[in-house]
Amino acid sequence: MSADDLAARIAAYNPRSDGDLIRRAYAYGDRMHEGQTRHSGEPYFTHPVAVAAILADMRLDDDTIVTALLHDTVEDTRARYTDIAREFGDEIARLVDGVTKLTNLQLTSSESKQAENFRKLFMAMSEDLRVILVKLADRLHNMRTIRWQRPEKQKQKSRETMDIYAPLAGRMGMQWMRDELEDLAFQVLNPDGRRSIIRRFVTLQRETGDVIEKITNDIRHELAKVGIEAEVFGRAKKPYSIWRKMQEKQLSFSRLSDIYGFRVITGTEQECYGVLGAIHQRWKAVPGRFKDYISQPKSNGYRSIHTTVSGRDGKRVEVQIRTREMHEVAEAGVAAHWSYRDGVRAENRFAVDPAQWISQLKERFVEAEGEEFLEHVKLEMYSDQVFCFTPKGDVVKLPKGATPLDYAYGIHTRIGDSCVGAKVDGVRVPLWTRLKNGQSVEIITAEGQRPQSTWLEIVVTGRAKAAIRRSLREENRERYIKLGRELARVAFEHVGKKATDKALATAARQLGLPHAGELLARLGSAEMSARDVVDTLYPDLSRKGEEVAPSRAVLGLAPEQHPRRGTCCQPLPGERIVGITYRGQGVVVHAIDCPQLVAVEDQPDRWIDLHWHSGLHPAVYTVSLGIVLSNDAGVLGRICTLIGEQKANISDLEFVDRKPDFYRLRVDVELRDVEHLHMVMTALEADNDVAELARLRRSGPEAAPREDAGTAPAGGVSGVGPVAAAPVMPG
Structure with a gap:
């Protein structure tokens, strides 16, 4: 794609785009990467251009497109941060620098290291989410061209994509990108499994004809009868999506239902519910397979009605119903905030503020540490949500697999700590019961009750785990503080210093802890090393003191x-x-x-x-x-x-x-x-x-x-x- 072609593609959705800026960035990137080639033998600069094209298809702003064109210059060419800032301004230089730092993260190392890298990932997201958008587009194009990599490199990148980038794209609301990333990774990690599913699809289509076209026409016919104008699309689900369902439900392909998905795009919210009524009148709804994300939208702004029905010949099909505005957010996710239409940033009332979204996400992980943090980040990105009701009718959002204990801690830490039992839909249930959508939950509490260590095996949310650990830690707090003080004394003496109250208080403040007592308790419980405390106050002295x-x-x-x-x-x-x-x-x-x-x-x-x-x-x-x-x-x-x-x-x-x-x-x-x-x-x-x-x-x-x-x-x-x-x- 030439510079003029790229500028024209952007101008098609943003007539006010700075075409000269796009062309200058294109020429600069081309000049910096001159002589470099990809594994395929193509000029290297074809990659940044392809990344920019992906982001242009998402209708993003000029700065994001320019960042895509320059995203490898600082890492792979003689260009430096100051050069980018001088040529294209501080904001673009900052975005390019952010992408460079993300590229240098080793996201496939040990679990504890991976947790730290996830923290850095979320820090980068909090500074400017466009850095992540460029990185996701970069990974998507690399996966599309992964066949030119060495086999071991293909597997490493595919596992990284499956574990990190695909769920991150899904968590940000870009489900289309998640589906494609997963399927491209699946093609490398399990080519035989993917081929077998495609063969079954071909056989099924040969036996039954074009089911998608038939069901699409059926839906259009039902909507015409009730006078609703809407766009109807159908598709077979991606091979990896089907494979995952087969593994989760332990079913063979022949026994698997809902392998087809249909989407109905309407003009108004009211028409969405009209479409739902028409579909349910024509076909039987599958119990437990209805979700209303219009009345209860996801945190990334996603709104849609999902229902699964027994369609033609008894085949289960999933139908998603949404308005045009909702569909734009469903396609772009959090990136919809930067989408342009006719030269101005698109005014979509359903698009979420990225800063607010990141803030909510960070709140869930703020108390989690180390591998616990990693565990909850992955859980948040992979899992869907469950909506439960309080006895007063308020809605509580929880991740899939949550228990009454998670629910209790979700309401208030005090209620979780004193929980002795729970009622679900009026019936007493064990605390390890997995909650389902639409259930009403009542927590039974008692004075004097304290969290048990076995609760850590029951709960799944980071908030609940952190609260339980904190409570258990406080029970042994005196012992931990005494041990922590001795550990600190030895570590400080090792570099010729004393662990005074003032020094410990300063270290606690530097480490983001409320006071020295909390620091000592964490030292004593082995949640923090004394070396880390010394390094915080005396980084140079700490190293020099141990130099041989x-x-x-x-x-x-x-x-x-x-x-x-x-x-x-x-x-x-x-x-x-x-x-x-x-x-x-x-x-x-x-x-x-x-x-x-x-x-x-x-x-x-x-x-x-x-x-x-x-x-x-x-x-x-x-x-x-x-x-x-x-x-x-x-x-x-x-x-x-x-x-x-x-x-x-x-x-x-x-x-x-x-x-x-x-x-x-x-x-x-x-x-x-x-x-x-x-x-x-x-x-x-x-x-x-x-x-x-x-x-x-x-x-x-x-x-x-x-x-x-x-x-x-x-x-x-x-x-x-x-x-x-x-x-x-x-x-």
């Missing part, structure tokens, strides 16, 4: 022995090591898997069992990396910057081989430990211009220490001088 001097780095030597780090394997703190004695050189430290150890394996008297100090090491240990880079302007500078951003210093750099398209080089970097090495290599591997990367380990006679070599300097693990011959590069 090179002279004390290796343990296991006699006082008169001085260690020397071998250049053959360049061992790092964190790796298993062994010492080998050499005449005139003292002890040379080798990694346990060093090839040079083969030469002395028959001389056990020269071997010394060593290990690294467990503290924090300074970044002084040199490691050689072999890198193959694309021979483009600015690539080497960016790679050096990337290494620097990981707090690693380049001590030497040597070009080994030059070719017209690639060149090989050896880079010596100074690192803290093996984890620091992993961070640097991970950052480099993620760069598009790095073709190969390996840690170099020298072999051959020049790498082995000589018996007549000079004496090593005393005190510390020193490096050996320059390598006599250039190393053999990988590949």
Whole structure:
């Protein structure tokens, strides 16, 4: 798509669009990505243009479209934040920066890390939801073109899409995007399952004819009889949606009903209920499959009537009924706030304020922490809602699977804490009962009742779990505070400070806690580490206080022995090591898997069992990396910057081989430990211009220490001088 085509597509729904801005952004992005290609071999810039087109189809504003065109420039080209701000203004630069930060989140790591990343995700959403819209469109296009990725990368991205991005799109009200993301991921994760469902569809259509057209005509006929003009659409549900229903209900395809969905778009709210009456008069409604989201809209603004009926030949079909305004919100979700029509932001009374939506969402998670936070975020994004009634007729919204205890805590923490029983529709039920839509719930309370630890297994909402944990914590509060004070004292003394009341109060305030007592209670209950508290007050001192001097780095030597780090394997703190004695050189430290150890394996008297100090090491240990880079302007500078951003210093750099398209080089970097090495290599591997990367380990006679070599300097693990011959590069 050319710049003019994109500008014309935007102008079609927003005649007041700044076409010059769109063209300038297009030209800038094209220039920055010049020479870069995708895995498919296409020019890389086709991707940002495709993302912009997706957002244009959602009728979004100019700033969001420009952000899409530039969203990879800061990460993948020589462009910087200041360049974007100078060319396109602070707001667009801020949006591009937000997308860049989201791209750098590792959303597929451990559960606790994932929880922290979800927090960052919601922080980005709270700053400007358009950042998430660009990221979702970016993921959608990447999934549409995922076949060009390596198989293992396809599976990783598809699982990430299924777990995070698809439910997030659904939670934001963009169900069409959720359906497509899930189906694209399903195609990678279970291609056989998807193909089997498509084959069954083809067989079913061959046996029954075009069921969708027949039922669509039936609905139109019924509406014509009652004089209602409406648009009627029908479709088969997506393969993944059907697969999920088969798994949840443990049914075979042949026994599965409601595999078809129909949508009726009317002119007024009153006509929606007229359509509902006409459909229910013609076909039998399926009990328990009716939801009125017009009278009880979802938090993202979604409004519609859902009903499932036994249609033609007894086949169950789901019918959604809504007005045109409701349909626009149903398609765009929270993004409807930025939609344009005829050059002005569309006035849709059903579109929600994104700031208000985010605020409500954050309220649900504010008390949850760590894995608990992750658990409730996923629950909120995946699950539908259940609407229950108080004895006075007020509506209480709960997630699917909620219990009377969740209901009690949803009303007030005091009612939840003192709950001893519940009545549902007037009948006494166990507290673990799963509530259903439309039920009336009454909570029975008693003075002196306290939450039980078993309640944590019953409730599903974050609010209930947090309240129960808080109550249980308070019961042991005195014991926890005493233990927490001792933990704080030891941690503070470790960096030469005292855990005074003022210091603890300051730390509590910095960590968002009400007072020092709460901080100590959390320390004692292991909900927070003492290291975190010290880092909050003395981040630099905390690290420096634990830094291990090179002279004390290796343990296991006699006082008169001085260690020397071998250049053959360049061992790092964190790796298993062994010492080998050499005449005139003292002890040379080798990694346990060093090839040079083969030469002395028959001389056990020269071997010394060593290990690294467990503290924090300074970044002084040199490691050689072999890198193959694309021979483009600015690539080497960016790679050096990337290494620097990981707090690693380049001590030497040597070009080994030059070719017209690639060149090989050896880079010596100074690192803290093996984890620091992993961070640097991970950052480099993620760069598009790095073709190969390996840690170099020298072999051959020049790498082995000589018996007549000079004496090593005393005190510390020193490096050996320059390598006599250039190393053999990988590949």
